[in-house]
Amino acid sequence: MKKLEEYRDDLERCVKCGTCKTGCPSYTVAQREWASARGRVSLIKAHLDGDVDFSEKYLRQIKECTLCGACSSACPNEVPVPSIIMAARAEQVEAEGLPTGAAFVMKRILDSKRLGPLALKAASKLQGIVFKDAGGMEAMEQSGLVSRFQIPYMPIGCKDRLVPGLAKTFFMDTRLVKNLKKEHGKGARSGVKVAFFAGCAINYLLPRIGEASLKLLNEAGAVVIVPSAQVCCGMPALSLGDTDTAKSLALKNLEAFEAVEADFITTSCATCTRALKDGFMAALTDDPSLTERVLSFSAKVRDITELLANEFNIIPRLKGADSKTVTYHDPCHLGRGEGGIRDEPRELIEKSGHAFREMKHPCGCCGLGGGVSFTNYDLSMEIMRSKAENIKDTGADILATACPGCMIQIKDGLNRFEVKADVKHVVELF
Amino acid sequence: MNYATITETDMEALRAIVGEENASFSIEERLCYAYDATNRDYMPDGVLFPATAAEISEVFKLANARPFPVIARGAGSGFTGGSVPVDGGVVLSTERMNRIIEIDTENMTALVEPGVVNGDLQTAVEAEGLFYPPDPSSLKFSTIGGNIAECAGGPRAVKYGVTRDYVLGLEVVLPTGEIIQTGVKTMKGVVGYDLTRLIVGSEGTLGVVTRATLKLVALPETVKTMLAVFPSLYAAASSVNDILLSSPLPSTLEIIDGACIRAIRDFSGGKALPEAEALLLIEVDGTDETVLSGTETVRRICVEGGATEVRIAAGKREARELWQARRAISPSLKKIKPDKLNEDVVVPRSNIPALIEGIQDIAKERGVIIASFGHAGDGNIHVNIMIDSSDPDEDKRGQEAVRDVFELTLKLGGTISGEHGVGTAKAPYLGMELSADVIALMRRVKESFDPNGILNPGKIFCSAPIEG
Numbered sequence: 001m002k003k004l005e006e007y008r009d010d011l012e013r014c015v016k017c018g019t020c021k022t023g024c025p026s027y028t029v030a031q032r033e034w035a036s037a038r039g040r041v042s043l044i045k046a047h048l049d050g051d052v053d054f055s056e057k058y059l060r061q062i063k064e065c066t067l068c069g070a071c072s073s074a075c076p077n078e079v080p081v082p083s084i085i086m087a088a089r090a091e092q093v094e095a096e097g098l099p100t101g102a103a104f105v106m107k108r109i110l111d112s113k114r115l116g117p118l119a120l121k122a123a124s125k126l127q128g129i130v131f132k133d134a135g136g137m138e139a140m141e142q143s144g145l146v147s148r149f150q151i152p153y154m155p156i157g158c159k160d161r162l163v164p165g166l167a168k169t170f171f172m173d174t175r176l177v178k179n180l181k182k183e184h185g186k187g188a189r190s191g192v193k194v195a196f197f198a199g200c201a202i203n204y205l206l207p208r209i210g211e212a213s214l215k216l217l218n219e220a221g222a223v224v225i226v227p228s229a230q231v232c233c234g235m236p237a238l239s240l241g242d243t244d245t246a247k248s249l250a251l252k253n254l255e256a257f258e259a260v261e262a263d264f265i266t267t268s269c270a271t272c273t274r275a276l277k278d279g280f281m282a283a284l285t286d287d288p289s290l291t292e293r294v295l296s297f298s299a300k301v302r303d304i305t306e307l308l309a310n311e312f313n314i315i316p317r318l319k320g321a322d323s324k325t326v327t328y329h330d331p332c333h334l335g336r337g338e339g340g341i342r343d344e345p346r347e348l349i350e351k352s353g354h355a356f357r358e359m360k361h362p363c364g365c366c367g368l369g370g371g372v373s374f375t376n377y378d379l380s381m382e383i384m385r386s387k388a389e390n391i392k393d394t395g396a397d398i399l400a401t402a403c404p405g406c407m408i409q410i411k412d413g414l415n416r417f418e419v420k421a422d423v424k425h426v427v428e429l430f
Numbered sequence: 431m432n433y434a435t436i437t438e439t440d441m442e443a444l445r446a447i448v449g450e451e452n453a454s455f456s457i458e459e460r461l462c463y464a465y466d467a468t469n470r471d472y473m474p475d476g477v478l479f480p481a482t483a484a485e486i487s488e489v490f491k492l493a494n495a496r497p498f499p500v501i502a503r504g505a506g507s508g509f510t511g512g513s514v515p516v517d518g519g520v521v522l523s524t525e526r527m528n529r530i531i532e533i534d535t536e537n538m539t540a541l542v543e544p545g546v547v548n549g550d551l552q553t554a555v556e557a558e559g560l561f562y563p564p565d566p567s568s569l570k571f572s573t574i575g576g577n578i579a580e581c582a583g584g585p586r587a588v589k590y591g592v593t594r595d596y597v598l599g600l601e602v603v604l605p606t607g608e609i610i611q612t613g614v615k616t617m618k619g620v621v622g623y624d625l626t627r628l629i630v631g632s633e634g635t636l637g638v639v640t641r642a643t644l645k646l647v648a649l650p651e652t653v654k655t656m657l658a659v660f661p662s663l664y665a666a667a668s669s670v671n672d673i674l675l676s677s678p679l680p681s682t683l684e685i686i687d688g689a690c691i692r693a694i695r696d697f698s699g700g701k702a703l704p705e706a707e708a709l710l711l712i713e714v715d716g717t718d719e720t721v722l723s724g725t726e727t728v729r730r731i732c733v734e735g736g737a738t739e740v741r742i743a744a745g746k747r748e749a750r751e752l753w754q755a756r757r758a759i760s761p762s763l764k765k766i767k768p769d770k771l772n773e774d775v776v777v778p779r780s781n782i783p784a785l786i787e788g789i790q791d792i793a794k795e796r797g798v799i800i801a802s803f804g805h806a807g808d809g810n811i812h813v814n815i816m817i818d819s820s821d822p823d824e825d826k827r828g829q830e831a832v833r834d835v836f837e838l839t840l841k842l843g844g845t846i847s848g849e850h851g852v853g854t855a856k857a858p859y860l861g862m863e864l865s866a867d868v869i870a871l872m873r874r875v876k877e878s879f880d881p882n883g884i885l886n887p888g889k890i891f892c893s894a895p896i897e898g
């Protein structure tokens with residue numbers, strides 16, 4: 001990982017023009033300069049100069065950034081603010097260590113041998129004790145859970161917060177994936193070989209997205225492989241500043257996917273897409289002997305929407321009586337900047353047999369990212385508020401997006417702000 | 431001027447005025463209010479986030495008693511150090527005073543608080559079919575309060591005028607604590623001196639604006655954006671006046687030189703501008719018919735003036751991308767050299783070619799890079815002398831070039847600042863343009879508003895002026 005001191009030149013490039021304040025979700029809510037990229041850049045500079053230590057305020061300022069990248073993609077001098085913030089977090093973790101709860105999650109749950117450690121399987125069975133089905137939400141097709149009480153050290157257990165329950169069967173254990181493995185044992189069909197990266201959110205919480213993805217890939221004629229040795233993409237670790245875990249995960253994934261020799265590597269999680277495309281490189285820069293391997297890995301990575309729209313021919317569904325109106329939220333990890341994947345998901349929605357209606361600021365952050373929904377849930381929901389309003393204004397029946405993280409946040413937000421729209425992944429529209 | 435240091439007791443008193451959570455004296459918060467877009471830092475002793483004129487009035491009473499400096503701050507996007515606390519003191523941020531109080535569609539006015547971001551006001555009035563024309567390139571983040579204090583202009587000034595032309599009346603807290611109303615809610619009014627116009631452009635040195643009644647106009651039916659590519663800056667500049675003499679008057683007429691184009695094209699968001707030695711970015715607005723004939727006239731004049739290509743933006747998206755690139759030019763110049771002496775001189779329109787030629791000579795003579803762009807339509811050229819100020823020789827040559835540019839401008843019948851203001855950046859040069867009598871009168875005006883010199887000290891007037 002590039003160290004914070006190594007970002008000095010990037011920090012110097014900031015001319016304090018203020019362009020980054022526009023579209024910054026944390027600034028828009030806080031209306032305080034420190035919550036903008038320009039303010040954070042100033043603070044981090046002062047920190048590097050020794051004028052500010054790991055004070056409570058400093059830490060709050062580097063933690064309450066969603067890492068959405070609205071600032072860096074607007075910055076005329078292309079100051080890579082999200083990377084700088086991640087490096088600042090890493091510097092603090094290196095100096096002071098991770099909080100106990102976070103360390104447990106990182107080392108014991110994310111950095112396990114494969115997706116789905118026993119602890120989580122047990123938790124899936126026990127979650128009824130902690131959570132109950134959200135009541136009074138008939139309008140929501142799939143209600144989700146709210147916690148019965150506040151869970152210590154787990155901000156996710158905030159009362160009234162709607163979270164999806166742990167799946168009864170994790171994606172990697174579904175029949176669909178198990179049968180795929182058997183097929184490969186028998187010698188695969190010929191065709192384009194696609195390796196599917198599940199990611200934590202799909203595996204533990206929303207396996208239906210994984211299943212819908214595999215079905216579409218299948219329909220498109222791809223030969224799908226789901227490497228069983230894959231683990232978490234490492235993005236939660238990177239954004240927490242836990243570089244060791246991120247490195248270890250990146251290496252495991254690299255090995256797992258090299259073994260299957262696919263033509264493409266794809267995932268239905270925008271955050272995992274970002275990790276697989278750039279995050280591994282960031283995590284593994286220290287070891288130049290890995291560079292070539294990482295590059296040839298990331299060259300194969302396509303987001304599922306990108307892969308289906310550009311490499312395969314999905315037959316358009318006809319619009320019929322059950323067609324709905326769909327609006328689309330651009331996940332920050334997918335849509336930003338040059339080379340952002342914005343047209344492909346919309347193209348797929350057009351093919352899905354539903355009517356598409358654009359919302360205002362489709363690329364505005366939903367508020368989940370960068371750990372903000374854990375460090376400051378209220379801020380994260382305030383950021384979500386305008387998204388909910390914009391979705392409501394379209395009158396759409398379905399909010400589609402391409403990231404299970406955004407889906408979880410948006411579902412919670414729509415519930416909170418009383419907007420009636422279903423939340424689906426683009427691949428679930430077919 | 432000797433100011434008192436801010437004590438624990440002052441802090442307590444200030445907290446009591448604006449509320450505990452709206453007063454901050456921590457180093458982390460102060461650091462974030464030490465700069466503006468000139469990128470030079472001066473630490474304030476505290477930052478306040480008042481919500482009302484009454485709170486600001488109380489702050490002034492305390493500040494006079496001590497005395498300590500008070501500096502109003504909008505978005506901190508100023509280009510002359512206007513909101514930077516050069517003598518310390520407390521910064522009054524208007525970030526919490528950001529309500530659009532009323533849009534009166536019948537009388538076509540808007541009543542706003544000073545912290546409203548220009549672009550947010552534009553969006554809100556456009557939803558009502560109305561139009562607020564002042565559009566500084568910082569419109570997406572700069573505030574109405576800052577725009578008023580600097581009398582900000584923008585590309586649309588060529589047809590619609592600047593901020594001054596849209597301010598009907600103000601609520602102002604005087605540095606002595608009184609809360610006054612200036613101006614009218616009507617389209618005209620001549621009762622007494624025009625204090626509104628005095629406050630507009632006074633760079634936050636005479637009072638703090640807490641409310642503004644703004645004039646709106648009808649939203650034009652259609653706008654067309656076009657881009658003309660020229661083989662030289664001189665050719666582009668020479669076409670400007672011909673375009674302005676044609677009819678209908680374009681609503682924007684921006685010029686961009688090759689150095690700026692190369693810097694902005696380095697940024698992924700700047701690729702909308704094509705490679706060229708010079709560009710004119712022109713808009714024509716009005717009814718469908720006038721726009722159609724207007725764009726045709728402009729195209730013809732550009733071609734006659736030597737344009738090698740004239741492109742009309744196909745849709746809103748292309749137009750938006752062109753403007754995004756144009757607005758990002760100023761900050762992107764950092765790619766040329768680490769430091770920028772950013773001047774915004776204005777000359778009578780017919781002298782634009784002479785100004786452009788003169789600037790190129792100065793650049794050669796002083797051995798510095800000068801990147802120019804700006805609102806050519808109103809003769810306002812942003813002249814950016816790019817230097818590495820850590821090199822003492824280059825720094826010196828840069829400063830000399832600034833003086834040369836000002837001399838040239840004044841010789842051509844111009845002014846040394848069209849819209850960025852004097853602040854600290856141009857204060858040493860004030861005497862080049864204004865006579866000693868005028869400066870003395872202005873100082874007396876300042877003293878009668880602010881006898882203790884607590885409001886935004888160190889701006890406009892300078893203790894070490896360069897003689898004209």
Ligand SMILES: Cc1cc2nc3c(=O)[nH]c(=O)nc-3n(C[C@H](O)[C@H](O)[C@H](O)COP(=O)(O)OP(=O)(O)OC[C@H]3O[C@@H](n4cnc5c(N)ncnc54)[C@H](O)[C@@H]3O)c2cc1C
Pocket residue numbers: 017018466467501502503504505506507508509511512513524544565566567568571572573574575576577578579580581582583584585633634635637638639640757758760761849850886
């Ligand atoms: C990329 C970029 C492009 C720009 N383009 C243009 C342009 O095209 N045209 C143009 O004119 N300027 C331009 N500017 C300069 C700047 O944006 C304007 O001067 C703007 O009006 C400043 O507004 P602000 O809210 O940032 O004010 P600040 O920088 O915070 O303050 C500017 C001055 O206003 C005073 N002030 C702020 N609020 C109040 C108040 N409520 N009452 C009294 N005084 C107050 C401050 O004390 C200070 O003196 C640009 C700046 C940038 C960074």
